Amino acid sequence: MGFRKGISILTISAAFALALSGCTSDKPAPSASTAPTASSSPSDSGEGGTDAKLEALGLDSNLKFKETRKITVEVYDRGNDGGTKPEDNFYTTYIKEGMLRDHNVEVTFVPVPRWTETEVINNYLAANQAPDVSLTYSYPTIQTYANMGGILDLAPILAENKELFPDMFEYLTETNIYWDQDPATGTLWALEGRLNVLNRINTFVRQDWLQKLNIEPPTNLQEFESMLRAFKDNASTLLGADADKMIPFSTSFDVGWRADHLTTSFMPNDLTDKDIYVNGFDDRLFLMPNYKEGIRTLNKWYNEGLVWKDFPLYPAGDTTEDNLMKLGHVGAFMHNWDYPYRNGDDSIHASLQRLVGPDAAYVAVESFPNDAGVYKKFLSGPIDRKVFFPATNKEPIASLLYVNWISKFENRVFLQFGEEGVTHEKLPDGSLKTIATTGEKIMNSPANIDYTITSNGINLGDPDLTVKSIANGYAGVDSKLIEIAHKITTNDGRIGKNANVGQIKAEDGQGQALKEKRDTILNKAVVAAVDKFDEIYDSGMKDYLNSGGQAIIDERKAAWEKTYGTETMLK
Amino acid sequence: MEISVKSKSLLYMKRYWILYAMLLLPLAFFIIFRYIPMGYIQIAFKNYSIVKSPWAMDWAGNYGFEYFIKAFSNRDFLYALRNTIMLNFLDLLIGFPAPIMLAIILNELAFKRFKRFTQTVVYMPHFLSWVIISGLALQLLAPTTGLVNIMLNKMGFASIPFLNEPSYWVVTYIVLGIWQSCGWNTIIYLAAIAGINPELYEASAVDGANRLRKIWHITLPGLRPTIMILLILSLGHILGSEFDRPYALSNKLVTDVSNVISIFVYNNGIRGLQFSLSTAVGLFQSVVCVIFLFTANALAKKSGERGIW
Numbered sequence: 001m002g003f004r005k006g007i008s009i010l011t012i013s014a015a016f017a018l019a020l021s022g023c024t025s026d027k028p029a030p031s032a033s034t035a036p037t038a039s040s041s042p043s044d045s046g047e048g049g050t051d052a053k054l055e056a057l058g059l060d061s062n063l064k065f066k067e068t069r070k071i072t073v074e075v076y077d078r079g080n081d082g083g084t085k086p087e088d089n090f091y092t093t094y095i096k097e098g099m100l101r102d103h104n105v106e107v108t109f110v111p112v113p114r115w116t117e118t119e120v121i122n123n124y125l126a127a128n129q130a131p132d133v134s135l136t137y138s139y140p141t142i143q144t145y146a147n148m149g150g151i152l153d154l155a156p157i158l159a160e161n162k163e164l165f166p167d168m169f170e171y172l173t174e175t176n177i178y179w180d181q182d183p184a185t186g187t188l189w190a191l192e193g194r195l196n197v198l199n200r201i202n203t204f205v206r207q208d209w210l211q212k213l214n215i216e217p218p219t220n221l222q223e224f225e226s227m228l229r230a231f232k233d234n235a236s237t238l239l240g241a242d243a244d245k246m247i248p249f250s251t252s253f254d255v256g257w258r259a260d261h262l263t264t265s266f267m268p269n270d271l272t273d274k275d276i277y278v279n280g281f282d283d284r285l286f287l288m289p290n291y292k293e294g295i296r297t298l299n300k301w302y303n304e305g306l307v308w309k310d311f312p313l314y315p316a317g318d319t320t321e322d323n324l325m326k327l328g329h330v331g332a333f334m335h336n337w338d339y340p341y342r343n344g345d346d347s348i349h350a351s352l353q354r355l356v357g358p359d360a361a362y363v364a365v366e367s368f369p370n371d372a373g374v375y376k377k378f379l380s381g382p383i384d385r386k387v388f389f390p391a392t393n394k395e396p397i398a399s400l401l402y403v404n405w406i407s408k409f410e411n412r413v414f415l416q417f418g419e420e421g422v423t424h425e426k427l428p429d430g431s432l433k434t435i436a437t438t439g440e441k442i443m444n445s446p447a448n449i450d451y452t453i454t455s456n457g458i459n460l461g462d463p464d465l466t467v468k469s470i471a472n473g474y475a476g477v478d479s480k481l482i483e484i485a486h487k488i489t490t491n492d493g494r495i496g497k498n499a500n501v502g503q504i505k506a507e508d509g510q511g512q513a514l515k516e517k518r519d520t521i522l523n524k525a526v527v528a529a530v531d532k533f534d535e536i537y538d539s540g541m542k543d544y545l546n547s548g549g550q551a552i553i554d555e556r557k558a559a560w561e562k563t564y565g566t567e568t569m570l571k
Numbered sequence: 572m573e574i575s576v577k578s579k580s581l582l583y584m585k586r587y588w589i590l591y592a593m594l595l596l597p598l599a600f601f602i603i604f605r606y607i608p609m610g611y612i613q614i615a616f617k618n619y620s621i622v623k624s625p626w627a628m629d630w631a632g633n634y635g636f637e638y639f640i641k642a643f644s645n646r647d648f649l650y651a652l653r654n655t656i657m658l659n660f661l662d663l664l665i666g667f668p669a670p671i672m673l674a675i676i677l678n679e680l681a682f683k684r685f686k687r688f689t690q691t692v693v694y695m696p697h698f699l700s701w702v703i704i705s706g707l708a709l710q711l712l713a714p715t716t717g718l719v720n721i722m723l724n725k726m727g728f729a730s731i732p733f734l735n736e737p738s739y740w741v742v743t744y745i746v747l748g749i750w751q752s753c754g755w756n757t758i759i760y761l762a763a764i765a766g767i768n769p770e771l772y773e774a775s776a777v778d779g780a781n782r783l784r785k786i787w788h789i790t791l792p793g794l795r796p797t798i799m800i801l802l803i804l805s806l807g808h809i810l811g812s813e814f815d816r817p818y819a820l821s822n823k824l825v826t827d828v829s830n831v832i833s834i835f836v837y838n839n840g841i842r843g844l845q846f847s848l849s850t851a852v853g854l855f856q857s858v859v860c861v862i863f864l865f866t867a868n869a870l871a872k873k874s875g876e877r878g879i880w
Contacts, residue, residue: 312735508844
């Protein structure tokens with residue numbers, strides 16, 4: 001009897017656990033691992049000139065290792081349709097053979113899924129299994145592990161062996177190489193890859209509508225506004241039976257991105273580098289002075305019926321808005337600099353030409369000067385992926401030689417364009433045009449960006465040739481449209497500068513929560529009634545600042561003043 | 572006496588050991604995946620470090636309660652708590668009786684083939700994920716392009732802001748919840764109804780009871796134990812929060828009512844890499860759930876029901 005009762009208690013507690021498990025949730029997966037140990041700088045300092053130094057490193061005078069060294073290198077895996085194995089294909093063979101020929105280094109690639117790269121490299125680092133040459137877009141991840149002793153400090157190695165890596169220094173420049181150096185301790189946990197194309201956002205309008213209504217491309221806010229009103233008033237001329245579907249201006253829940261040129265034009269032209277840094281935590285520039293007035297304009301448009309009514313409802317990645325553009329209902333919008341032209345046959349441009357007519361096209365316009373009449377745009381810094389070596393890397397010199405090799409002009413251009421006649425052709429003007437291919441020579445990522453880890457975007461040395469080659473990349477789009485877009489998106493741009501003042505503690509873990517708050521405030525403010533706008537915007541902003549925004553601004557300000565004193569501009 | 576009990580148990584085990592052996596696997600499952608992970612609850616009281624075992628992590632400030640204090644002094648968490656309770660309570664109030672009524676209606680259908688067909692159709696939405704349902708909702712309910720609103724406009728009515736005004740959104744949320752799960756939840760009630768002795772119905776027919784009388788005096792009392800158990804279990808979920816339903820249906824205009832605890836944990840804890848905070852919030856939720864479960868069970872027992880144990 002007692003036994004049976006015991007069993008039934010067990011059964012019940014199991015059932016109880018089932019009920020309990022129903023309401024517990026969100027426990028992080030435990031990770032069991034040991035702390036990686038920091039390794040000391042491995043290179044011996046060569047006292048007796050270069051030869052002795054090379055000797056000590058095991059290199060001959062051609063920078064070839066006397067004994068074969070082995071390194072592992074991270075490569076993103078996109079799992080693309082019809083793609084090859086990212087760790088074993090035509091291009092990896094090119095790299096492997098090259099590294100073995102030039103430096104006697106054997107390279108093994110380690111695939112890491114592109115869209116979960118941060119999580120996966122996190123796991124590798126925690127398990128002491130990260131590839132010798134690792135990369136990520138997330139500097140905070142590197143910083144977290146560096147704080148725990150899991151990352152190799154590159155500063156002393158580079159200081160001693162700079163001359164071994166001429167191509168890397170020439171291509172990345174000291175700016176990118178020392179971008180992340182800690183101002184206080186001098187440690188350097190990562191090298192910043194180079195972002196060749198700083199293009200960010202453009203304002204697009206329907207070129208054919210402008211012609212139909214005989215309007216010049218707008219060059220200021222008033223002209224832009226009257227253009228939107230003209231679109232609305234002439235809906236039946238422009239859309240015929242679909243006149244009630246007219247959307248003069250469309251945006252999305254990501255108002256900050258999708259109204260960027262408008263909001264930027266309200267910021268004072270004389271912002272100092274200090275202002276920009278101190279108020280620059282938010283990547284949509286939400287904290288910049290006068291941002292509110294840009295949103296107020298959008299709110300006015302919304303209440304006049306000039307803005308797509310349903311914009312806040314659709315989540316990221318939803319194609320409803322794209323479809324409205326493709327159907328030809330949208331007059332103007334702001335988005336990524338080449339947004340209507342990307343994706344070949346499926347692009348907004350191609351669909352518009354198919355569904356509406358051969359004249360229908362979006363063209364980039366320059367409509368939002370600031371208080372000084374400058375078409376200022378805030379561009380990002382010339383940085384991209386961060387290349388770092390985990391503390392478990394026993395071959396830092398061989399690894400840096402790899403980074404050097406991949407930054408070398410011939411090597412990176414071959415990887416970006418592949419073989420002539422297979423993945424690219426040379427046009428009469430000397431520019432290159434990529435050809436989509438299938439089979440073993442397919443590029444798994446655009447211009448093989450996953451192999452050229454120090455480059456994002458093409459750079460053929462000659463700027464003219466580069467622009468033409470970029471335009472060639474958009475099949476079926478008049479290259480003139482691309483050239484206009486390419487020119488306007490960086491016109492009067494302020495390239496992001498490196499205010500390196502060390503880690504800002506208040507930012508830890510705040511990014512996502514504050515981003516959600518920002519989007520909520522902006523969406524509510526845009527759809528508010530005009531007389532409620534101030535109340536909604538101000539109370540939202542107050543909440544944002546109280547929830548960590550103000551602490552970030554204060555800490556950034558203090559850190560700036562500690563590093564740069566009373567200076568307000570960076571050199 | 573002693574011996575006879577012992578031999579009786581032995582005999583019992585000899586006969587039924589196979590049943591207990593079959594229990595071993597589920598027990599192992601619970602121990603490995605439910606009890607052992609409970610050791611990690613301590614993360615709520617410690618400063619999380621990815622490279623240390625939970626046993627070696629440092630204790631958090633304020634006697635280990637730093638993260639609880641942090642959560643409760645966060646306005647967003649308090650809103651999330653309020654929203655969780657509000658949405659779950661409404662779900663319980665409106666969503667709980669719905670399958671009971673549907674089960675009774677289905678049971679009363681005379682035409683058996685039609686009944687089976689209807690049952691299958693009402694189960695279906697259960698198998699749709701919330702992401703798909705939210706896509707459907709947008710197609711149907713968006714203010715300018717939603718089918719329902721287009722129809723309303725054509726009939727001369729103004730659009731109803733089903734998804735973009737907080738109060739309407741709550742209604743949409745509850746109704747879609749019922750639509751998705753009501754049919755599925757009838758299964759257990761239909762099974763209970765099937766277990767009611769048919770003689771009772773025959774006897775009442777002889778006494779001249781009509782349909783409503785039969786439902787009131789036989790079907791509902793027959794369902795009472797089932798209803799009580801399910802009610803107690805749902806009370807145990809009052810602070811538990813689904814993630815995909817509010818997350819998929821939400822948009823930036825209704826975050827005042829749609830941000831529930833699980834979304835707070837996702838944004839502030841998981842994506843912000845604040846694992847101790849997430850664990851603290853999760854533990855708080857579990858503790859409140861357990862208290863509710865015990866209280867509801869005790870109340871049920873006091874009022875003469877069987878309870879769940």
